[in-house]
Amino acid sequence: MTWVNAVVQGVLLGGYYALLACGLALMFGVMRIINLAHGDIAVLGAYLITVVLDHWNVNAFIALVPVLPVMLIAGYGLQRTMLDRALRSGVLVPLLATFGLSIVIQNLLLEKFSPDVRSLGGNAGGLVTASWQISNQLSISALGALILGVAVAILGGLQLFLSRTQAGRRMRATAQDPDTAELVGIDSRGVYARATAIAVATACIAGLFLAMRSTFDPFSGPTQLIFAFEAVVIGGFGSLWGTLVGGIVLGVAQTIGAQIDPQYSVLAGHLVFLAVLASPHGGIFRVRPAT
Amino acid sequence: MTAVPATTAAVRVQRWTRLSAGFTSGFGLFAVALAFVPVALSQTATQKLTTLLILVLMAAMWNALAGYGGLVSIGQQGFIGLGAYGTVWLCNHGMSPYRAMVVATLFCGAVSLPVSYLVLRFRAAQFAIAMWVLAEVAAILVSFDHSLGAGTGTSLIELNYYSPDARQSYTYWLTLGMTAFFLAVLFVLLRSRMGSSLQAIRDDEEAAASVGVRVVLGKRILFVLAAAGCGGAGAMTLANTLFIEPGSIFGVNFTAYMIFMVLVGGLGTFEGPILGAIVLFLIQNHWGSSGVWYLVGLGVGAILFALLLPRGLWGTLRDRYAIQLLPVGHFLRGARAAEEPA
Numbered sequence: 001m002t003w004v005n006a007v008v009q010g011v012l013l014g015g016y017y018a019l020l021a022c023g024l025a026l027m028f029g030v031m032r033i034i035n036l037a038h039g040d041i042a043v044l045g046a047y048l049i050t051v052v053l054d055h056w057n058v059n060a061f062i063a064l065v066p067v068l069p070v071m072l073i074a075g076y077g078l079q080r081t082m083l084d085r086a087l088r089s090g091v092l093v094p095l096l097a098t099f100g101l102s103i104v105i106q107n108l109l110l111e112k113f114s115p116d117v118r119s120l121g122g123n124a125g126g127l128v129t130a131s132w133q134i135s136n137q138l139s140i141s142a143l144g145a146l147i148l149g150v151a152v153a154i155l156g157g158l159q160l161f162l163s164r165t166q167a168g169r170r171m172r173a174t175a176q177d178p179d180t181a182e183l184v185g186i187d188s189r190g191v192y193a194r195a196t197a198i199a200v201a202t203a204c205i206a207g208l209f210l211a212m213r214s215t216f217d218p219f220s221g222p223t224q225l226i227f228a229f230e231a232v233v234i235g236g237f238g239s240l241w242g243t244l245v246g247g248i249v250l251g252v253a254q255t256i257g258a259q260i261d262p263q264y265s266v267l268a269g270h271l272v273f274l275a276v277l278a279s280p281h282g283g284i285f286r287v288r289p290a291t
Numbered sequence: 292m293t294a295v296p297a298t299t300a301a302v303r304v305q306r307w308t309r310l311s312a313g314f315t316s317g318f319g320l321f322a323v324a325l326a327f328v329p330v331a332l333s334q335t336a337t338q339k340l341t342t343l344l345i346l347v348l349m350a351a352m353w354n355a356l357a358g359y360g361g362l363v364s365i366g367q368q369g370f371i372g373l374g375a376y377g378t379v380w381l382c383n384h385g386m387s388p389y390r391a392m393v394v395a396t397l398f399c400g401a402v403s404l405p406v407s408y409l410v411l412r413f414r415a416a417q418f419a420i421a422m423w424v425l426a427e428v429a430a431i432l433v434s435f436d437h438s439l440g441a442g443t444g445t446s447l448i449e450l451n452y453y454s455p456d457a458r459q460s461y462t463y464w465l466t467l468g469m470t471a472f473f474l475a476v477l478f479v480l481l482r483s484r485m486g487s488s489l490q491a492i493r494d495d496e497e498a499a500a501s502v503g504v505r506v507v508l509g510k511r512i513l514f515v516l517a518a519a520g521c522g523g524a525g526a527m528t529l530a531n532t533l534f535i536e537p538g539s540i541f542g543v544n545f546t547a548y549m550i551f552m553v554l555v556g557g558l559g560t561f562e563g564p565i566l567g568a569i570v571l572f573l574i575q576n577h578w579g580s581s582g583v584w585y586l587v588g589l590g591v592g593a594i595l596f597a598l599l600l601p602r603g604l605w606g607t608l609r610d611r612y613a614i615q616l617l618p619v620g621h622f623l624r625g626a627r628a629a630e631e632p633a
Contacts, residue, residue, distance in 0.1 A: 034416030036365075085598050091415045092558075095363050096550055096597040103547050103590030111583045222543060226427065229420045267431045270424050277421055278409055 005138045006259040007252055012141070014231075014251030015148030016213065018244040020206040020224060021231035022155055023199030025243045028232065030175045030195040031087060033094040037102040038203055038228060040221030044105055045071055045204030046120065046211035047113055047218075053123055060123040064208050068201055075200025079193040087192070102221060109218035120211035128212060147209045151247070154202060155240045162240075171195060230273040306482075306621050314616040322471050329460035341463045341531045343572045345524050346552065348470040350564035350571075352520035353549035355477055358559030359489045360513040361496060363415065365546050366422025369429045370399045370518045372541035374525030376433050379445055379535075383438060388449045389465055392526035396469065399522025400515050407514045411507060423543070430541035444536025447529055462530040469527065473520040474565075480516070481561065481619035485509060490620065493559050544586075551589045554596040557603030561619045566605050 024038050035041075045067060052063035082101070086094040121128045130142035162168040171191050173181040178188040210216055210224065227250065235246025250269050257268025329337045349367075356362045377395030382388050410421050434442040450458055480486055489509045491499035500506045529535050552571050557563025571589075578585045600607060609615060 028416075034420070036416075036419075082594065082598065089598070089601055092357065092361065092363050093597050093601060095416060095419055096554060097594050099365065099547070099550060100590045100593035100597065104587050104594070107583045107586040107590065111587070226420065226424060229416075230424070233417070263431075263435070267428065270428050270431075273424060274409070274421075274428070277413075 002137055002259060003256070006255045008138060008140065009144070010252030010255035011248050012144030012148055012251070013255060014244075014248030015144070015151040016206065016209055016247070017227055017231040017250050018247030019147065019151035019154060019202065019209065021228040021235075021243045021247055022151075022158060022240055023202040023206075024225075024228045025232045025235075025237070025240060026158065026195055026202075027199045028237065030171055031083075031094075031192055032091075033083070033087065034098075034229065035083075035196075035199070036095060036098040036225060037105055037221070038199070039223065039225030040102045040105040040109075041071075041075075041200055042203040042207035042210060042224055043216055043218070043221045044109065045207030046118075046216055047109055048204075049120065049208055049211065050113075050118060053120070058123075059125055060120045060208060060212060063123070064205070068204060071204040072197045072201045075197035076193045078200065079196035080189075083196060084189055084192065102225075106218050106221060113218060115217055115219075117215045117217045118211070119215045120208070121213075124212050143209075143213055147213065150205070150209070151244065154205070155244055158198070159240050167194070227269070230269060234273060234276050304621050306618050308615070308618070311615050311618045315618070318617060322467070325467055326464065329463050334456055334459050337459050337463045338531060339572075339576070341459075341466045341527070342575075343568065344463075344466045344470045345527050345531065346548070346568040346572055347565050348466075348473055348520055348524045348527075349545065349549050350552035350556065350568045351470075351474055351477060352517040352524070353546075354553045354556075354558065354560075354564040355513050355520075356517045357553060358564075359481070359493045360510045361414070361493060362411075362510060362514070363419045364422040364517075365419045365543065366424070366426035367517065367521045367549060368541050368543060368545040369422070369426030370403065370521035371525035371528065371545055372426070372433065372535075372537065373402065373429055374399050374522030375529040375535050375540045376439055376537075377522070378526045378529055379439055379447060382447060382449045388447055388530070389461060392465060392523070392530060395526050396519055396523035399525075400519030403515050403518030404511075406518075407511045411510050411514065426541055426543075430537045433541070434537045440536070442537055444534060446534045450530065450533065458530075462527065465530070466527040469520075469523040473516070473523065476516065478561065478617065478619065480512070485512065486619060489513065490559075547586075547589060547593070551593045553603070554593050554601075555603055557606030557609070558601070560603070560606050560609060561617050562609075562615075563603050563605035567603065570604075 020039075020042060024035065027033060027035050027038075048067045048070065049060060049063045052058075052066055053060065056063070078101075082097060083094060086097040124143070127143050127146065128141075131139045132142070132145075133139045160168075162172055170181070170186045171194070173184075174186055174188045174191040181188050181191075206224075207216075210220070231247040231250050232243055233246065234249050235242035235244070249272065253272040254265045254269040258265035260268075325340075328340055332340075349371075353364070353367060356364050356367075374392075374395050377398050378388065378391045381391035381394055386394065406425065410418055410425070413421055433439055439445055453461065481489060488499065488504040488506075491502075491504050492506050492509055496506060525540060528540065548571060552567030553564050554567070555570050556565065556567025574585070574588070578588065596603060602610060
């Protein structure tokens, strides 16, 4: 039963990873770049929520409401100012530039908010402690279920957006071939900026849940980026739903590792990721060669 | 390089210029002169120069990967940590410390060969983050080992048998030797036939492959070289700072330093990373104590150079004045004055 519990907790954790990873997957899908500051942006979102909470004593979800548009605009601006230019200079420059951005965000957060570990668990009402006790050793936390639900909703929403709306079709066309998309009148730079804005906003939501379900500090970002990337890779880079599967596989690997010994948690996730990379067809990269 | 078509007979392919011949011999003599630093200067100065030499080594190795192989690694700190902890492990098993540093360096090169078969299938971000995860795994595995001080760190007790002066001198000499060795290997490699292939890979991987360049072999050589070089840098960092812990020696900050040095100096140039290391060294000495803002500055600097001056300081100078001081490329001299170096 403890193993069943480990799997169930892993699935719930996987919901968080999928939510964190979907922005990364979206940017990779549309622009073929990996934003190495993605984890730091999630942590930045969490800190912005704490700023709101310092001024108004409200629920953390309500504090997200003013932060979300700020992050959307920030994402749009990030693409227009920095990433557009980086994209024009080949495949290495976006990596280098976003790695620099990651260092900048971490240290600015350290300067502004001190290295103290924080948590928003206390600002979530009774949500953090509520759970459904299914049996002696199996319980489902309300927060975990909520995160998984939000992840499914956001991934589904993105999928619908991409497949059913005009803007989504433009985004897919640009992803396939930006030059041809331009020929038929699509403003591919604008599409890129919208994609990054969405990615940054979803990272911010993931940041809120990170802050609720555990603790964070200015240097929490890189670990979150690695987990998000692992979820994307395990899921196969193919689709948003693949990212959900990848997140759940990663989450289950971590909780099963932790069940064996708490210090094996992260290691187990890494090993599953490396096993996927080492798989005979070059893992998931067979599907779509990276450029 | 030997077959010059008759129609362009007026064009001469030139590698050595008077300037570069003079500078390269001067550079060699300078390296020899550097060996006298521990005799001539104070222990503190020797320690600082050791730090600079380690930075030069790291920058040159990271540039070998990124500048010539097109492989941006965020995981070279894995080899840095492995070099340092390998030294500790070998000393714990009875090897003398300085010999252990050399063996640990070779060990890192040996480990990287099987690793290369896993990671060299990937490019760009996939390679970058796969390397990062491998470095994290190495750090976690080291922190499990209680004989290596687990997560809390360890020091190289065996170095206490030397007097502080002697220890600093030996550390400096070994660092100088390693840095000179790895720079020389890279220099010779880049000037060989393989070097032309590597520079072709840097310029355009697909085109290089299409004219028969063995892209993967070239990358593998660079990968092993950079792993050994970073392992050496890690071993020397241990000798220079005397104390290490997994959190710092496997820290991604090393990658931040390497990226900064190479971007500032000039990605894909031989001289650039040396210049970048000197710049970082000066910045560290002036502003290193200001902590947070110093790191913010490094990040901003890396972004600005990546976006606005992607060839770095040296690359920009080289292109404008067509000079090479340590020539690994060629000039075409002919009707027009000086072309861009190959």
